[in-house]
Amino acid sequence: MTLISIDGVSRRFGEVTALDSVGLDIRQGEFFALLGPSGCGKTTLLRILAGFEQPDAGSVRLDGADLLAIPAHRRPVNLMFQSYALFPHMSVEKNVAYGLERERLPRAEIRERVGAVLETVGLAAQARRRPHELSGGQRQRVALARAIVKRPRLLLLDEPLSALDKKVRSEMQLELKRLQHEVGITFVVVTHDQEEAMSLADRIAVMNGGRVEQVDAPVDLYERPRTPFVAGFIGANNLFTGRVTGKGLEVDGLGVLPAPAGSEEGGTAMLAVRPERIRLGPVTDGEGVLRGRVVDVSFYGGVSHLALSVPGHDRAVLAATQGRARVEAGAEVAVSWDAADAALVDGVSGDRRA
Structure with a gap:
């Protein structure tokens, strides 16, 4: 009531x-x-x-x-x-x-x-x-x-x-x-x-x-943030802006990234991926959707926070993992996530870059 x-x-x-x-x-x-x-x-x-x-x-x-x-x-x-x-x-x-x-x-x-x-x-x-x-x-x-x-x-x-x-x-x-x-x-x-x-x-x-x-x-x-502001304001987030396609979100310089369905194809949208949803693995053929280099590793009471430099992206990609990180600063890693673990936010102007 x-x-x-x-x-x-x-x-x-x-x-x-x-x-x-x-x-x-x-x-x-x-x-x-x-x-x-x-x-x-x-x-x-x-x-x-x-x-x-x-x-x-x-x-x-x-x-x-x-x-x-x-x-x-x-x-x-x-x-x-x-x-x-x-x-x-x-x-x-x-x-x-x-x-x-x-x-x-x-x-x-x-x-x-x-x-x-x-x-x-x-x-x-x-x-x-x-x-x-x-x-x-x-x-x-x-x-x-x-x-x-x-x-x-x-x-x-x-x-x-x-x-x-x-x-x-x-x-x-x-x-x-x-x-x-x-x-x-x-x-x-x-x-x-x-x-x-x-x-x-x-x-x-x-x-x-x-x-x-x-x-x-x-x-x-x-x-499930519904606006770009909420996606960027509530907690840590990895934000990518691009064009919605049938296969994901196409981002200049990064290619097509895994994204959930639901937005109109051809429209501009923002993809939000939480650090804990990011998976890191060895750099091998076919692994990951992005390649990155670990630039910082910090340990906070049971959780390790990692910052990665990804070519083509103008800000660090953040990852979080339970316990001690298995990689060190300077390591080259494959970066991936499941489409269902990300959120796609409409209402982003075409000239905005996340």
């Missing part, structure tokens, strides 16, 4: 178009991510949902009702700030209770709700501590507890894990996902961190230049 329906939302700041006719549906109870580079419009959209910005055009509806007509302080929406914005002079439980006290709820109800949410986020033992006595991950949990204790229909998170180091961030990604399922609130997170979006979200909207490029589940975004 759709909770938030965004239709034709546009927002300009002088000569800058932050949002250009954005349309999205966010479902009840899902973890939804707005992902894109700086300046793509994702934070502006978040601020419109929160009530801090008004669009120049378009509509936003929550359960069919006009959300834009409701003042920010009356919306069933809460925003968790990037900085956490905790009151330093208040204890954990006072920080969490603040919003409920402002609503003048009965003290017994406040105590009950604060105690329950601190148990949920694992901070019951730290209830009397001040923010400066907590770790970064614990402060993040306090901010989250303060946001969900008011039981909003929609929780907005603006780069929620950016202040944490890598190890704590990985732990909190799992914690956020667990909490979202437990409390049943719809979460919308804004991030430029692909790993964060891919690990947290049920669905992701990839934004670029104020527009939504693609909305899909993380696996579908990764394996």
Whole structure:
């Protein structure tokens, strides 16, 4: 069931178009991510949902009702700030209770709700501590507890894990996902961190230049990008631009490369091949579709990343393999992949070269 329906939302700041006719549906109870580079419009959209910005055009509806007509302080929406914005002079439980006290709820109800949410986020033992006595991950949990204790229909998170180091961030990604399922609130997170979006979200909207490029589940975004921007933005990719033929994609200087069927023959398209789909072998007659030379080998925690120089291609071809690489820098190799393991993306102008 759709909770938030965004239709034709546009927002300009002088000569800058932050949002250009954005349309999205966010479902009840899902973890939804707005992902894109700086300046793509994702934070502006978040601020419109929160009530801090008004669009120049378009509509936003929550359960069919006009959300834009409701003042920010009356919306069933809460925003968790990037900085956490905790009151330093208040204890954990006072920080969490603040919003409920402002609503003048009965003290017994406040105590009950604060105690329950601190148990949920694992901070019951730290209830009397001040923010400066907590770790970064614990402060993040306090901010989250303060946001969900008011039981909003929609929780907005603006780069929620950016202040944490890598190890704590990985732990909190799992914690956020667990909490979202437990409390049943719809979460919308804004991030430029692909790993964060891919690990947290049920669905992701990839934004670029104020527009939504693609909305899909993380696996579908990764394996089946539908626009050139998504193919180049989501994860590492080997991109080749050429002409679609019955046998594959014909690329100047490289010949015909294995590509899945589906695009109109004679049209220009982009072929995307993930590094882990690349196979390397010995240079022998009939092996591989390309020939390359290994220029770099790097080892990252169980996976080896290789960069190869391929004559006729103006950028390195990337390959990834589990464990230690079986080839060294300087080796000549045959490069191949299966057509079914690649993605063919339409909508590429004829003069663009990947």
